[in-house]
Amino acid sequence: MARKKSTAAKTPPADIGLIGLAVMGQNLILNMADHGYTVAVYNRTSSKVDDFIASAKASEPSAGRLVGCKSLKKFVSSIKRPRKIVLLVKAGWATDATIESVVPYLEKGDIIIDGGNALWTDTIRREQELTAKGLRFIGSGVSGGETGARFGPSLMPGGSKEAWKELEPIWKAISAKVDRKTGRPIEVDTPGQVAKGGEPCTVHIGENGAGHYVKMVHNGIEYIDMQLICEAYMLMKNLLGMKPDAMSEVFAGWNEGDLDSYLIEITADILQQKDPMNKRRFLVDSVLDTAGQKGTGKWTSTSALDLGIPANAIAEAVFARCLSAIKEERVSASKQLRGPKAPRLPMSKAKAIEAIREALYCSKICAYAQGFQLMAEAAREYDWKLDFGKIAKIFRGGCIIRARFLQKITEAYKADRRLQNLMLDPYFKKALHGGQGNWRSVVTMATNAGVPIPAFSSALAYFDGYRTAVLPANLLQAQRDYFGAHTFERTDKPRGQFFHVDWPEPGRPISKS
Structure with missing residues (x-):
């Protein structure tokens, strides 16, 4: 059957x-x-x-x-x-x-x-x-x-x-x-x-959209992380006259300490690679200096502008890629515009390398502070309940920005879930205070030598701006009230009270709105 x-x-x-x-x-x-x-x-x-x-x-x-x-x-x-x-x-x-x-x-x-x-x-x-x-x-x-x-x-x-x-x-x-x-x-x-x-x-x-927003900010941080490393490379190349293999050894050494990360690791690897088409050259010297982008860094910067968050270092990394893209213009300009004569290095090569390391670490702290501050503002805007300690945790492995550094961020938010800014955590505050001398020296050296380091510089400007109690925006707001009657707040009145004066005739009474 x-x-x-x-x-x-x-x-x-x-x-x-x-x-x-x-x-x-x-x-x-x-x-x-x-x-x-x-x-x-x-x-x-x-x-x-x-x-x-x-x-x-x-x-x-x-x-x-x-x-x-x-x-x-x-x-x-x-x-x-x-x-x-x-x-x-x-x-x-x-x-x-x-x-x-x-x-x-x-x-x-x-x-x-x-x-x-x-x-x-x-x-x-x-x-x-x-x-x-x-x-x-x-x-x-x-x-x-x-x-x-x-x-x-x-x-x-x-x-x-x-x-x-x-x-x-x-x-x-x-x-x-x-x-x-x-x-x-x-x-x-x-x-x-x-x-x-x-x-x-x-x-x-x-x-x-919380997951995709956090991934976007991850990519924005990736942009600035990469730019900072590239600027450290350029400083060693242009100021210290170092060859790629010597720089590779420096990055490999840095990867054993606080800067231990995937991006530092691959940088050390890239810099020792010989050009397969010309064994007498290092491959990095044969790579054209024009960087591509897929848009997530721009999205991050646009969102920061929309939400009013000062993510200037992240935006600067995007602009650096844009500047790299106009290669022909830069080549032409290099033949017409003069920079300063190369000054004498104010410190030994070993001390300069250590200064660059500290400048890189301090700038990195500021870059991550901007990224997490942006996520915090987006959480308020879109009513998301983001746990920044957990977000830092999942960045520790697998992703492009994975680094030993992220364990410190995890610990910072574990200690204070309401941490207003990463720079205010005791560990990072101590690192910034200890490293800012070398950080400032590196920015000064680069500026005097005409070496562009927009990410290092903008990160330092963010640090200085954030720690400054009185900024020149009082004059700026007065200008806005002068030409557009945009009003202003007063230092001797409660926040939220706005005033206007007829500036061409300052004797006229102030009106309050």
Whole structure:
């Protein structure tokens, strides 16, 4: 007697799905598979699915957990309910188009996770639109580049807590891990290998666009962090006449101390690399001095302007990239505009290197202070409840700005959850007081020699401006009242009372509004 075929519905095989097979998407898929999750895979260009699956089978131990799908219908039906679908496509219109194409196949309660570098206001809008359709939406920052996506990124999810609970086990499994006692990253760099123990570098950031906002500020901090390192490099090159391999040794030494970070580490590595096309040169000397950008640094600066937060060092890092882009103009100007004659170095080379190190560290403190101050103001603006200690924690591993320094920020906010500015924490205040002498010497040396260090200089201006009780804005406000009757407050009256005077005839009585 023939056995009857079972009519019971088969359980979909995939725990989660991902759309978008650029390098970040591929690596995140393999990361999830390494951690035991079966992943449905879809790309608009179906040949990419075939190529990716074939490549994974040839080299990846977890390739058996990948489910290649040629159609959106098959892709969605292959994922367990409530479905969790990660999008790793270009931010903007491409994200909207992908959401629009997948929504008709979804059911109430399914979750879309946008892992791209989305503008946070787009994330707020998308969540509202999808909530109206009975769907859930998470905007999650993903930081760490290709290697981070493969072996453990820092993940910054924003959205409802209910949606986060569904995603939390997967995000905690695949995120970078740090040692619970020291905060140091637990390194993983082999396919199939997973970090055991440790604290995951992910946490629920807040509602709607909070995750993408924090990721954006992370990128803004990344801009200034990189610019500061580049200025330290330029000072050693132009003032001290050091060669790349000698600078590499300096950066490697700095990476053993307070400046220990991923960006310092890779800088040391970059500076010792010989040019494969000309072995007598270092590769860094063959790289054209024009920097690209994808927009998140500009978004951070624009948001700071909109919210009235003085993130001048972050903005200066964006402008430095813009200035680098006008290469031909700079080359022409260099033949017409003269700078100062190179002055004699006022200290020994060893002392100058130490001064640059301290200037870099102090500037870094100011840059992070600006980033966290901006997040605090955004939290008030958008009614987010951001925990800055937890945010600093998840920056310690996986992400581009990961650094030993972030353990100190974690401790600062643990000691004082209401810390008004990072510079006011006892540890950072002591570091700024101890390092400002060398910091000022470096800015002076660079200025006298005509070496542009906009990030060092703007960070110092921020420090001096923040610690100054009386700024010249009294004259500025008087000017505004003179030409535009914009009114002013008085030092001898309560805040909130505004006055105007007819300046051309100062004898006339003051009017109060």
